[in-house]
Amino acid sequence: MRTKIIEAVQSKAEPGNWGKFLVGEFDEEWAHASQVDPDRVPLLRACGWWGRDRLWVLDLQTGEGAYFTPGGSAKADLDKHAVWVCPLYQPFLEWLYERHRENGGHLSLDDLPDVVELPNAEFALQGYRRPGPEEAR
Helix, strand or coil: CEEEEEEEECCCCCCCCEEEEEEEECCHHHHCCCCCCCCCCCHHHHCCCCCCCCEEEEECCCCEEEEECCCCCHHHHHHCCCCEECCCHHHHHHHHHHHHHHCCCCCCHHHCCCEEECCCCCCCCCCEECCHHHHCC
């Protein structure tokens, strides 16, 4: 898995909240053969819904995250997961989705910066657990 750590703040001059994220994408894992059923397609493809555009976004502060396919609604996608996140997780995910759109549906970890400023992100004193799909209705 290729990974990149990206920090996020409202402003470098006055950080406010400070998000620390690990963004990952599968690499050689795409060729991994199942040890249970080695005659099938590679394991990730056998899972059915995996695509090369999937990104793993881990909140390094809370230790929780999820896999996302950038391009749709970051909020709706995040609402599908009941993860505990810092206040900047959703704004960071929205920023990541926007980079994906700006690059014609492609996102390279190599092109992402080490620090992201999110000036429109609301300040909050603590993180929170996302409600998950049942509670979000």
